[in-house]
Amino acid sequence: MEDRENLYGSLLKDLDLKKVDEKYDAEAFGNFYIILAAKEFQIRYVNDRDFLTIEFASNYVPPNKYGFTEWLDLSFLMNLVNNAPEINPDNTRDNFTRIRELNDFLKNEYDLINDLLDKDNYKFTLDKLDALLEEEFRRRYPNAIKD
Secondary structure (H helix, E strand, O other), X not given: OOOOHHXXXXXXXXXXXXXXXXXXXXXXXXXXXXXXXXXXXXXEEEEEOOEEEEEEEEOOOOOOOOOOOOOEEHHHHHHHHOOOOOOOOOOOOOHHHHHHHHHHHHHHOHHHHXXXXXXXXHXXXXXXXXXXXXXXXXXXXXXXXXX
């Protein structure tokens, strides 16, 4: 994707976001990531072999045991906020549609996202997502986990 700034440019103007990192690798399928920082969280646009998505991480989650930030797909948070029937549905939307929906969610729910991922609430929010994702996994694959 040659004009990557079109993905997020309007968010920089409309919201209190700043670009903090970007990497592009022409030799690895044109993969790239772009990280934008908000007050309470970061978002990362990721293009991996022409699949484009947006991930998020609270600024308060400590790095994992390897020292890396743990990112989650923004659609999980969007589906939680919107009380969708599934947190992780099969996503067959094209890149343009998926990114437009996620950008709209960021614009429309920016204050709520900051609240959900702030120092006081991020643990509850991530625990709720983990529980819903596990419940959904067990429902889809009832024999995959032995209790």
